[in-house]
Amino acid sequence: MTKYMISFPSSAVVVTEQEFPAVAKASYAVVQEAKDAGVWVFGGGIDESIAPVMVDESGNVTQGTYADTTHLEGGYSVLELPSYEAALEWAAKMAVATHCAQEVRAFQDDPEG
Template sequence: MTKYLISFPSGAMQVAAAEMQAVADAAHEVVREAKAAGVWVFGGGIDETVPPVRVDAGGTVTEGTYPETERIEGGYTVLELTSRDEALAWAAKIAAACRCAQEVRAFQYDPES
């Protein structure tokens, strides 16, 4: 089984404030479906009010992030699935719930994780 990251940036979700509860309800329904199917690993949205920091091997904390990842925000879901086609099908369900296209990436296989 492969773990897949299904995600979208915050700016991709263009939803009126009056529709946000319906979007949340639809997204939670997909989460419940994924859990019932036994494919759910983890999911959630990045709290954009908490600034990122970097921690080095000695424990030193530096404010900010790598320039390449300055705009990591939005929603993320990790599912463990049998195929890329299955990942694409779940991404379509999430896209319908969140009302925006989803990016799909596969994690490299690591027997320790």
Template sequence: MTKYLISFPSGAMVIPEGELPAVADAAHAVVAEAKAAGVWVFGGGIDESVPPVMVAGNGTVTEGTYPQTRQIEGGYTVLEVSSRGDALEWASKIAAACRCAQEVRAFQYDPQS
């Protein structure tokens, strides 16, 4: 089984006024389906009102983040499925619910996780 990250940036999700409750219901239905299928690991949206910080090995905390990751925002789902094809099928369900395309990436295998 491989874990897959299925994600989208905030700007990709353009919802007409008044349709957010329907989108939320559809997204929650896909989450419930993934949980029932036993493939759900984790999911959620980045709280963009909380600024990121960097924590060094010595515990020093500084405002900001790596320059190349400054734009991490949006929604993320981690599923553990038996094939890339299965991950793409789930991504399609999420895309339909959230009304925007999803990016799919495989995590490297780690027997300890």
């Protein structure tokens, strides 16, 4: 089975403060459904209060990230699924829960994983 990352940037979730608790509850319900179905690998939201750093091959740490990846935030879920179509179905469930479109990416197969 293939692992799929289903994600969204924080800026895509456009809900009021009053709507946010219901959106969070619906999102956690989809996560629980994925766990109950046995397809959940891991997931969570990026802690946006901690700035990204780069660590080079000598161990030097610098503030920031890759120039073409200026901002990485939002929520990510990794599910192990039997097909791309199944990934699209889960992404649709997550889109309904979060009130925003979801990006779907497939991880390359790891023959030793």
